[in-house]
Amino acid sequence: MFKFEKLVFGDLGWGDEFLLAMLMTLVVSVLSMGLGIFIAIFTAWAKLTYSRTLKFIASFYTTVIRGIPELLVIYLIFFGGSSLVMKIAKVFGYDGYLELNAITISVIAIGIISATYSSEVLRAAFLSIPKGQTEAAKSLGLSKLQIFYKILTPQILRHAIPGLGNVWQVTLKDTSLISVTGLVEIMRQTRIASNVEHSPLTFLITAAFLYLFLTTFSSKFFNFLERKTNKGYA
Amino acid sequence: MFFNISSYITETLIYKNFILIFSALDETLLLLLISLPLGFVLSLIFALGRISKNTLISRAVASYIFTIRGTPLLVQIYLIYFGLGSVKAIRESILWVLLKEPFWCGVLALTINTVAYGAEIFRGGIQSVTKGQIESGQALGFSKIKLYRRIVFPIALRQVLPTYGNELILMVKATSLVSLTTYMEMTGIARKIMAKTFAPVEAFVAAGILYLFLNFLMVQLVKYLEWKYNPHLRLNN
Numbered sequence: 001m002f003k004f005e006k007l008v009f010g011d012l013g014w015g016d017e018f019l020l021a022m023l024m025t026l027v028v029s030v031l032s033m034g035l036g037i038f039i040a041i042f043t044a045w046a047k048l049t050y051s052r053t054l055k056f057i058a059s060f061y062t063t064v065i066r067g068i069p070e071l072l073v074i075y076l077i078f079f080g081g082s083s084l085v086m087k088i089a090k091v092f093g094y095d096g097y098l099e100l101n102a103i104t105i106s107v108i109a110i111g112i113i114s115a116t117y118s119s120e121v122l123r124a125a126f127l128s129i130p131k132g133q134t135e136a137a138k139s140l141g142l143s144k145l146q147i148f149y150k151i152l153t154p155q156i157l158r159h160a161i162p163g164l165g166n167v168w169q170v171t172l173k174d175t176s177l178i179s180v181t182g183l184v185e186i187m188r189q190t191r192i193a194s195n196v197e198h199s200p201l202t203f204l205i206t207a208a209f210l211y212l213f214l215t216t217f218s219s220k221f222f223n224f225l226e227r228k229t230n231k232g233y234a
Numbered sequence: 235m236f237f238n239i240s241s242y243i244t245e246t247l248i249y250k251n252f253i254l255i256f257s258a259l260d261e262t263l264l265l266l267l268i269s270l271p272l273g274f275v276l277s278l279i280f281a282l283g284r285i286s287k288n289t290l291i292s293r294a295v296a297s298y299i300f301t302i303r304g305t306p307l308l309v310q311i312y313l314i315y316f317g318l319g320s321v322k323a324i325r326e327s328i329l330w331v332l333l334k335e336p337f338w339c340g341v342l343a344l345t346i347n348t349v350a351y352g353a354e355i356f357r358g359g360i361q362s363v364t365k366g367q368i369e370s371g372q373a374l375g376f377s378k379i380k381l382y383r384r385i386v387f388p389i390a391l392r393q394v395l396p397t398y399g400n401e402l403i404l405m406v407k408a409t410s411l412v413s414l415t416t417y418m419e420m421t422g423i424a425r426k427i428m429a430k431t432f433a434p435v436e437a438f439v440a441a442g443i444l445y446l447f448l449n450f451l452m453v454q455l456v457k458y459l460e461w462k463y464n465p466h467l468r469l470n471n
Binding site: 064066067068069070071072075076079080083173174176177179180187190194198199200201204205207208211212215216 | 303304312318319321411434438442446
């Protein structure tokens with residue numbers, strides 16, 4: 001049933017391949033989470049402005065992406081993405097075949113999904129800062145940019161860490177879906193190895209353990225971050 | 235004029251895809267109609283196990299929840315569909331009648347997954363019931379079963395309705411993963427259409443609209459339940 005000998009490192013087993021695949025999962029997760037937070041900053045800002053158009057665009061984006069399955073978003077970007085890129089390239093006068101590589105597409109797809117969750121976290125974190133602080137900063141003569149950098153950002157980050165920790169867990173697990181793009185992360189490596197060795201159970205259990213390892217340690221990391229940033233508050 | 239517009243719409247690829255994918259809606263719904271009620275009942279039982287004073291039971295349930303919540307649903311689906319199918323003992327047992335079907339593998343995986351999340355949600359709800367309410371029930375001589383049926387569960391379920399609603403929406407989205415086990419529900423059909431027509435955007439947008447609609451209905455259902463069972467929280471009236 002479970003064949004340990006298939007998991008050794010080197011040419012005889014799949015140990016090193018799985019280690020690389022785990023690194024790939026980690027890299028894609030970190031990049032997607034980063035892209036997600038980047039998009040989320042603008043989305044959260046758009047939701048908090050007075051402009052109705054911006055508010056509508058932002059809530060339309062989050063509602064639609066959160067309302068359709070992640071797999072569908074990935075399919076749409078993976079299969080529809082390169083035709084979109086070619087259309088854009090045509091506008092700039094390039095008339096040939098263009099294709100984004102698997103890792104770019106994966107990061108964009110997971111980032112777009114992750115951003116919808118992050119934006120809610122950031123918005124809630126912003127709203128948890130009492131208005132008096134902004135007013136106090138204004139009365140001290142701080143500029144808008146200074147208020148944002150010196151008063152709001154440090155506090156938003158502190159409030160957002162637990163929520164972003166949850167988003168990270170979801171993002172990490174969502175990366176299992178990008179195996180459909182052919183990028184060799186844990187799930188793809190599992191399929192490849194099971195097809196070669198005809199022993200899916202071994203590799204699927206390995207994959208499950210690798211994901212458990214990643215989620216457990218990252219939740220420990222976020223707990224540490226939370227404790228560190230909450231020093232003197234809680 | 236109107237006739238021309240409607241015939242123009244029915245000629246578009248996206249409309250044709252929409253009709254095709256709509257015909258697979260019942261496959262998606264069937265997955266949900268079995269795994270959601272089953273998941274709900276099992277979640278309640280597992281939540282009770284999680285808070286049980288018997289450490290063996292509570293530890294077992296806690297590690298079950300930990301494992302399932304720490305691994306992606308895709309791993310769980312593959313483990314059940316490809317993993318269990320590769321074990322000879324299972325292929326020869328009576329379980330094989332169900333496990334050889336991608337549909338039942340999907341139902342099993344979705345149920346196992348939702349129970350882990352649901353049990354945690356219900357545990358929070360049950361623990362939020364204040365001690366005074368339980369004590370007053372005990373003072374009135376309620377048996378343990380009656381106490382749970384009449385006091386703890388009604389209060390806890392009302393409390394967790396919004397959170398459980400979120401889980402229900404996640405489940406609607408999760409059904410799309412069952413398409414990766416060759417089960418032809420909406421996402422599977424969309425993918426098949428894409429392979430046939432080479433028009434990915436039209437196929438997946440049509441499927442996306444249907445999922446959005448399904449989730450919209452789910453949100454309305456949860457809102458209605460909240461309105462009905464939490465009358466003290468209604469905003470107007």
